[in-house]
Amino acid sequence: MRFRIMFASLLVLTIASFAATAAQPRPTKLALSTQDYLDIQQLYARYAQTIDAGDAEGWANTFTPDGVFNNSSRGHDALVQFIHDWRDKRDGANRRHWNSNLVITPTPSGANGSVYLLLMNTGVRPPVPAASYIYEDTLVKTSSGWRFKTRVLHPDNPAQ
Numbered sequence: 265m266r267f268r269i270m271f272a273s274l275l276v277l278t279i280a281s282f283a284a285t286a287a288q289p290r291p292t293k294l295a296l297s298t299q300d301y302l303d304i305q306q307l308y309a310r311y312a313q314t315i316d317a318g319d320a321e322g323w324a325n326t327f328t329p330d331g332v333f334n335n336s337s338r339g340h341d342a343l344v345q346f347i348h349d350w351r352d353k354r355d356g357a358n359r360r361h362w363n364s365n366l367v368i369t370p371t372p373s374g375a376n377g378s379v380y381l382l383l384m385n386t387g388v389r390p391p392v393p394a395a396s397y398i399y400e401d402t403l404v405k406t407s408s409g410w411r412f413k414t415r416v417l418h419p420d421n422p423a424q
Contacts, residue, residue: 294370300410304368304403307410308379312361320347328404328411335416358387359394368403374413377401381417396420 296304307326314322324331324343332338337346350356362382369376378400385394397420402413 294372296368296370296375300375300405301368303410304375304377305366307403307412308363308366308377311412312363315347315350315356316360318347318351318357320344323347325408326412327415328406328413331412332414333412335414355387358385360384360386360391363399371402374402374404374410377403 311323311326313319314326321344324340324347327333327340327343329340330338331340331343333343333346337343347356360383362384363379364382366377366379369378378398381397381399382393383395383397384391397417400416400418402415403410404413405411
């Protein structure tokens with residue numbers, strides 16, 4: 265009889281424990297679809313090709329309308345102006361963006377991205393590396409597809 269009481273008590277405690285665990289809210293697992301990953305990869309490619317071509321409107325359209333590049337260019341008009349300055353004042357016409365090692369991490373509001381950038385000087389023969397950076401990105405999915413909300417460059421060799 266004593267064994268039955270102990271067994272029944274243990275059984276009740278076990279069931280109560282499972283019920284309490286099941287009743288607790290579970291954290292939502294963040295996930296992106298395969299299509300999201302493909303679309304984000306295409307966004308990165310479109311960004312690089314439009315900046316290298318000097319397509320200011322195309323490049324600005326890789327951002328949200330209030331998007332921010334490098335904590336200084338904010339909003340569509342400022343982004344377009346950045347490309348004009350890049351091409352005219354910073355020898356951007358002789359630069360090519362090579363990205364690699366893209367990492368995309370889901371977030372509650374979209375995704376974070378990180379990618380290496382090797383900026384090549386194509387104004388000399390043979391082309392040579394001009395600089396290397398890491399982009400740190402905040403991405404959001406809009407009605408027009410994935411866009412950069414913020415994009416910040418971090419140099420590999422910051423000035424000391």
